[in-house]
Amino acid sequence: MGAEHAVAQPFTLASQIPLRRGAQLPRLGFGVFQSSNAKASTIHALAMGYRHVDSARYYKNEDEVCAAVHKFKDGMPNEGNGAVWLTTKVQGQEHGTAATAKAVDESAAIAKRYGLTWDLFLLHDPTAGKQKRLEAWKVLLEKRDQGVFKSAGVSNFGVRHLEEIKEAGLELPEVNQIELHPFLQQKPIVEYCAKEGIVVEAYCPILRGQRFDDPTLEKLANKHGASVAQVLIRWSLQKGFVPLPKSDTPGRIQENCDLENFELDASDLGALDKLDEGFAVSWNPVDVE
Ligand SMILES: NC(=O)c1ccc[n+]([C@@H]2O[C@H](COP(=O)([O-])OP(=O)(O)OC[C@H]3O[C@@H](n4cnc5c(N)ncnc54)[C@H](OP(=O)(O)O)[C@@H]3O)[C@@H](O)[C@H]2O)c1
Numbered sequence: 104m105g106a107e108h109a110v111a112q113p114f115t116l117a118s119q120i121p122l123r124r125g126a127q128l129p130r131l132g133f134g135v136f137q138s139s140n141a142k143a144s145t146i147h148a149l150a151m152g153y154r155h156v157d158s159a160r161y162y163k164n165e166d167e168v169c170a171a172v173h174k175f176k177d178g179m180p181n182e183g184n185g186a187v188w189l190t191t192k193v194q195g196q197e198h199g200t201a202a203t204a205k206a207v208d209e210s211a212a213i214a215k216r217y218g219l220t221w222d223l224f225l226l227h228d229p230t231a232g233k234q235k236r237l238e239a240w241k242v243l244l245e246k247r248d249q250g251v252f253k254s255a256g257v258s259n260f261g262v263r264h265l266e267e268i269k270e271a272g273l274e275l276p277e278v279n280q281i282e283l284h285p286f287l288q289q290k291p292i293v294e295y296c297a298k299e300g301i302v303v304e305a306y307c308p309i310l311r312g313q314r315f316d317d318p319t320l321e322k323l324a325n326k327h328g329a330s331v332a333q334v335l336i337r338w339s340l341q342k343g344f345v346p347l348p349k350s351d352t353p354g355r356i357q358e359n360c361d362l363e364n365f366e367l368d369a370s371d372l373g374a375l376d377k378l379d380e381g382f383a384v385s386w387n388p389v390d391v392e
Contacts, residue, residue, distance in 0.1 A: 113363070113366075114131075114337075114340050114363060115363060116129075116131060116152040116153065116154065116360055117129075117154070118130040118131075120302055120343075122254055122277040122302055123277045123300045123301075124254065124277060126222065126253055126254050126277070128188060128222075128223070128254075129153075129154045129155035129188050129345075130340060130345055131155065131340070131345070131346060131348075131360060131362075132153070132155040132156065132157045132188075132190070132304065132345060132346065132347035132348075133148040133153040133155060133156045133157065133347070133348070133349070134157050134306065134347040134348060134349030135157065135158050135164055135167075135168060135349060136157075136162050136306075137162075137349070138162070138167075138349065138351055139351050140167075140351060141158070141162070141164035141167040142164075142170050142171045142174075143171075144351045144356065145167070145168050145171035145172070145175075146171045146174060146175055147353055147356055148356050148360075149171065149172070149175040149187065150175070151357055151360055152360060153356075153360055154188060155187070155188040155189075155190070155345075156168050156171075156172070156187065156188070156189055156190065157280075157304075157306075157347045158191045159225075159227055160191060160192060160193055160194060160197070160206060160209075160210055160227075161192065161194045161227060165191055165210055165213045165214070166216075168189065169214050169217040169219050170217060172187050172189065172217065172219060173218065175187070188222045188223070189214065189219060189220075189221050189223070190221070190222065190224075190225065191221050191223075191224060191225070192224070192225040192226070192227035192258055192280075193206045193207060193210070193227060193239065193243075194227040194228060195226075195228045195229070195230035195231040195236075196231070197239075198226065198231035198235040198236055198239035199231065199234075199235040199238050199239060200238040200239075200241070200242060202239075203239040203242040203243070204246070207224060207242065207243070207246045207251060207252070208251070210224070211246075211251050211252065220251075221252040221253070222252070222253045222254060223252070223253065223254045223255075223277075224246070224247070224252045224255055225255075225256045225258045225276075225278065225280060226239050226240060226243065226256075226257045226258065226260075226276075227258050227259070228258060228259040228388050228391075229257075229259060229260050229264040229389070229391055230388055230391050232392065233267060233392075236264065237267065237268070237273070240255075240257070240268055240273060240276075244273065254277050254278070255276060255277065256276040256277050256278030256280065256301075257278070257279050257280070258279065258304075259280070259281060259282075259386075259387065259388050259389055260276070260279050260292075260389065261291075261292060261389035261390055262291055262295045264389075265279070265292075265296075265299070265301070275299050275301060276301055277302060278301065278302050278303075278304055278345075279292065279296050279301050279302075279303055279304070280303075280304035280305075280306055281303065281305070281306065281387075281389060282305075282307045282383050282384070282385050283303065283305035283307075283308065283339065283344055284305065284307060284309070284310050284335055284338075285320075285338055285375040285376070285378040285379065286310065286314060286378050286379065286380055286381075286382040287379070287381060287383050287387070288379040289389070290379070292389060297343075302345060303343075303344050303345070304345040304346075304347060305339045305344040305345065305346045305347065306347050306385065307383075307384050307385050308335055308336055308339045308344075308346035308347060308348050309335045309336065309348050309359070310335070310384050311384050311385075313384055315332075317331075317378070319374050319375065319378060320334055320335070322374075323367070323371050323374070323375070326371070327365040327367075328365070329364075329365050330358055332348070332355070332358060333358065333359070333362055333365075334375075336348055336359055336362060337362055337365070338372070338375050341366070341367055341372065342372075
């Protein structure tokens, strides 16, 4: 997707993007991987207006995240978490028919203790191999249809993994969560997802603080009176992605959602598009067999 296709739109914390089956995904998510205190940070983020939290079984903080949402909502049980979108993921080691079913049920039980339901369940990665991947995907579709959670998606899936789902005659995911920022633009995956109506979530949207001294980023931050993190998150939003910045620092949690006062223009987006160099800060297993 080039700058000419960028989504020019006002952003507010209430902004949402529709998924293929009609659910409304909040445009900005709050990441909690390696969070030192996921409950406190999530409560802080919710108080600041974030309405989307990205957890995973692997992060070992599903319980903390659900407890935070529960506390924030003053303990009111709800149908569909009220205004807060909750995502979790099942990693490759737990893919396969029986293992994935067990994992999903366990995570659902954690949410249920707080009167919550996961809005989005993702296959965390494609590392289990074709057979177990497809088995796991079938389980997610079945569990979704049974009402165990609302929407089903994948993470770190490359084009071949998505094609494999299609070739198996199965419904494609509604979301693919991948590492995505100007230095790793994943264009083939992004284009495939756009063509198939799969919303792309961007993890490591601020590169874990790396490359903050890049001259293009510094120049744009100065131009807009914004921080480098804000420029990166704005880029992600304006490209039509759903960025998931993580922070345990209250000032940064605020900074990362304080995005309404500036907009990148076409020349800014063009300059950022030129930074693509296939540089991953995380594991990015989109090419595994
Ligand atoms: N599906 C996957 O395989 C996968 C992989 C990785 C991540 N994710 C998801 O995506 C989320 C985001 O990715 P990530 O946590 O790896 O990386 P990230 O959000 O790009 O960066 C987080 C790091 O940047 C720091 N930071 C936050 N805001 C900042 C700011 N305004 N200025 C300077 N530094 C700032 C944080 O420090 P402090 O916390 O100390 O403030 C933290 O060390 C994760 O939390 C997780 O939910 C998914």
